[in-house]
Amino acid sequence: MAFISVxxxxxxxxxxxxxxxxxxxxxxALLAQQMADSPxxxxxxxxxxxxxQTYKGHGTDLALLGGVMGFSTDDRRIPNAFSIARERGxxxxxxxxxxxxxxxxxxxxxxxxxxxxxxxxxxGESLGGGKMRISRxxxxxxxxxxxxxxxxxxxxxxPGVLAHIxxxxxxxxxNIAFMKLFRETKGDIAYSxxxxxxxxxxxxxxxxxxxxxxxxxIFIPIQRRS
Amino acid sequence: MDFKNAQELLExxxxxxxxxxxxxxxxxxxxxxxxxxxxxxQMDHSLKIMRESVAAPIQSPKKSIGGLIGGEARLIDQHRRxxxxxxxxxxxxxxxxxxxxxxxxxxxxxxVAAPTxxxxxxxxxxxxxxxxxxxxxxxxxxxxxxxxxxxxYLAMRNATVAGAVGGCQAEVGVASAMAASAAxxxxxxxxxxxxxxxxxxxxxxxxxxxxxIGGLVECPCQGRNxxxxxxxxxxxxxxxxxxxxxxxxDEMLQTMYQVGKQIPPGLRExxxxxxxxxxTGKKLGCSICHK
Numbered sequence: 001m002a003f004i005s006v007x008x009x010x011x012x013x014x015x016x017x018x019x020x021x022x023x024x025x026x027x028x029a030l031l032a033q034q035m036a037d038s039p040x041x042x043x044x045x046x047x048x049x050x051x052x053q054t055y056k057g058h059g060t061d062l063a064l065l066g067g068v069m070g071f072s073t074d075d076r077r078i079p080n081a082f083s084i085a086r087e088r089g090x091x092x093x094x095x096x097x098x099x100x101x102x103x104x105x106x107x108x109x110x111x112x113x114x115x116x117x118x119x120x121x122x123x124g125e126s127l128g129g130g131k132m133r134i135s136r137x138x139x140x141x142x143x144x145x146x147x148x149x150x151x152x153x154x155x156x157x158x159p160g161v162l163a164h165i166x167x168x169x170x171x172x173x174x175n176i177a178f179m180k181l182f183r184e185t186k187g188d189i190a191y192s193x194x195x196x197x198x199x200x201x202x203x204x205x206x207x208x209x210x211x212x213x214x215x216x217x218i219f220i221p222i223q224r225r226s
Numbered sequence: 227m228d229f230k231n232a233q234e235l236l237e238x239x240x241x242x243x244x245x246x247x248x249x250x251x252x253x254x255x256x257x258x259x260x261x262x263x264x265x266x267x268q269m270d271h272s273l274k275i276m277r278e279s280v281a282a283p284i285q286s287p288k289k290s291i292g293g294l295i296g297g298e299a300r301l302i303d304q305h306r307r308x309x310x311x312x313x314x315x316x317x318x319x320x321x322x323x324x325x326x327x328x329x330x331x332x333x334x335x336x337x338v339a340a341p342t343x344x345x346x347x348x349x350x351x352x353x354x355x356x357x358x359x360x361x362x363x364x365x366x367x368x369x370x371x372x373x374x375x376x377x378x379y380l381a382m383r384n385a386t387v388a389g390a391v392g393g394c395q396a397e398v399g400v401a402s403a404m405a406a407s408a409a410x411x412x413x414x415x416x417x418x419x420x421x422x423x424x425x426x427x428x429x430x431x432x433x434x435x436x437x438x439i440g441g442l443v444e445c446p447c448q449g450r451n452x453x454x455x456x457x458x459x460x461x462x463x464x465x466x467x468x469x470x471x472x473x474x475x476d477e478m479l480q481t482m483y484q485v486g487k488q489i490p491p492g493l494r495e496x497x498x499x500x501x502x503x504x505x506t507g508k509k510l511g512c513s514i515c516h517k
Contacts, residue, residue: 003228003257006250006265009341009378009404010272010349010371016331017291017443019343050441057292057442059334074275079334128388129342 012130013074020106021051021058024126026078029067029110031134031146032124034220038116043068044093048107051126052096061094064108068092073130104135140191142182146220148195153208154216157183157190164211165192172201189215227256232380232421232475239417246407246417247372250379254372269368272338276327276350279337283329284322290332294444294510299326316359317459321452324351328448341378341387344443345401347451349374352405352458356412370412374404377424384476385483389436390495392486394450399431399482402454406461415466421475423458423465428478430457433485435493437500440511446501 014023033040045064047055055061059079066081069088077084085092106126113119123136133145137152144150155161162181169176176196183190205217229235229249238249254265284303289296302322305311311318324347331337331346340349349371357367378387381400386392406423415423431454439445471478492499501507 004379004382005258006254006372006375006379007268007272009375009382010269010338013272013275013336013338014343015334016337016343016346017334019339022334023339023343054441057440059291062334074336076336128390130339 008129014130015059015063015074015076015078018058018060019130020126020128021054021060022063022078023073023130024106024128024132025051025060025108026063026067026071026073027130027146028108028122028124028126028132028134029064030070030072031067031132031220032110032112032122033068033070035120035122035137035152035218036112036114037118038114040068040090040112041115042091042113044095044111046095046097046109046111048097048103048105048109049099049101050105051108052099055094060108064110065090065092068110068112107135109136137191140182140184140189142191142193143180144178144193144195147222148177148197149199149222150220151192151194151196151200151208152216152218152220153192153194153214154218155190155192155211156213156215157181157185157187158213161190161211161213162192164214165194165208168204168207169194169196171207172204174198174200174204227252229253231384232479235376235380236417236421245369245373245411246376246420247369247411250372250376266368269371270364273364273368273371275336275338276340277354279327279330279335279346280323280350280354281326282335283326283333287329288333290329290442290444291334292332292440292442292444293513294439294442295332295448296329298448299323299329313456316355317456319358320352320355320455320459322351323354324348324451324455325448327351328443328451332442332444332448340374341382341400341404342389342397344389344438344447345397345451345454347448348398348401348454348458349405349408351451351455352409353412355455356409360413362412366412370408373411373420374408377404377407377420380475381479385479386486388495392483393434393489393494394436395428395431395434395482396486397436398447398450398454399428399434401451402431402458402461403427405455406458406465409458409462410465413462413466415462419465422469422471423461425471425473425475425478426461426464427457428475428482429471429473430461432482433489435489435500436495437493437502437507438495438497439502439507441495441497441502445510
């Protein structure tokens with residue numbers, strides 16, 4: 001979202017009570033569950049700072065669990081998230097972390113386990129007004145917002161991988177808005193995060209995956225309606 | 227078609243000879259590459275949610291999650307219906323409706339943040355009360371919402387609407403400035419009068435701190451939404467009467483932002499000062515965390 005829309009001012013449409021502690025939390029979890037490759041069976045939320053101190057009074061727990069089940073911020077099922085999760089056989093747990101001034105006040109780590117065995121952790125920060133960012137995937141620091149369509153490519157940090165990825169996208173006429181590569185150690189696992197306008201052409205994921213250095217390709221369609 | 231500040235907005239209104247809402251609608255169509263039908267339909271959807279969030283707590287009140295509020299809107303509604311209102315029908319309706327939205331919000335109901343969840347009662351409270359009182363169509367109320375959106379956009383772009391950054395003056399203060407401007411357009415005022423109304427509201431809320439008990443969006447937030455309606459209605463009445471404000475909107479917004487940054491952090495949504503730090507506030511705050 002490159003401009004402030006009237007629907008950013010009068011919005012989000014949301015289940016209360018807090019745009020940061022309820023709606024923002026829901027959006028983080030909603031984005032995190034889109035990285036699952038199969039139905040989610042287990043989820044563990046580690047809450048930091050203000051999230052840890054006030055989550056019960058803000059329904060942050062219900063919003064997070066609802067988001068993991070695919071509910072958006074205006075979904076009236078959010079207040080019943082606990083019972084719905086039990087019906088769906090999803091086990092969930094909330095952990096209150098010790099206060100840490102180095103971590104953003106409204107931060108959550110979401111550890112997800114899927115039925116086919118994929119398991120991953122996403123860290124999100126709720127920035128206020130329903131806005132949020134993803135700041136970590138597994139142990140790699142990343143930075144994206146979900147305000148654009150997003151491709152997450154897990155690959156070995158080798159020469160030519162980025163050229164291969166952008167080549168595939170350019171052939172498909174995808175207009176990239178932002179592109180960042182995140183890595184911990186040279187030559188090891190890296191995450192390329194590409195945010196772009198519009199949607200992803202059907203076989204782009206498969207073409208990117210053809211490079212032997214590419215481990216995984218995850219596509220997250222744009223989150224916000226406006 | 228975009229404007230960076232209120233001065234440019236007024237110039238566009240003059241050039242096109244149209245109200246603030248028309249400029250905001252054109253801007254939205256161009257920047258989001260969509261049609262007027264689409265954005266009107268979306269705003270109509272928002273209006274429906276607003277109306278529902280007003281009605282539900284008056285029909286069947288619920289306690290908030292934190293247990294600090296619930297049932298207030300119904301009391302005010304009954305008071306008005308009994309013929310005992312001392313502030314008249316418009317204001318009595320508007321304060322009841324604004325408080326109702328906060329009750330919906332704090333019991334995990336569906337609301338439209340306007341511009342935030344904690345200040346979501348002021349705009350629907352005032353506009354829906356005016357609509358009922360003066361039998362106005364949804365079409366003009368939707369236009370008024372676009373007008374409010376223009377004021378809120380300027381606050382988000384050039385200042386802040388976050389209580390953690392600028393205190394309650396940035397949340398309820400801005401929400402009330404939006405409502406005042408929208409009410410002026412709704413009742414036939416000019417774009418200049420809309421901005422005069424918004425200025426008077428920002429001026430009257432200057433310095434208001436954000437001090438929620440237990441860190442929850444319940445008390446004093448609910449009462450401040452009602453107060454916001456009263457200040458907005460006053461500002462709109464002044465402007466529609468022809469009273470002008472000395473300070474231009476852009477300067478008033480900047481000073482609101484500067485004052486906000488000067489508010490001590492303990493009084494900016496941290497629940498460490500103000501109402502939250504009174505002995506009673508502390509006791510109530512703690513009973514919530516141990517629930």
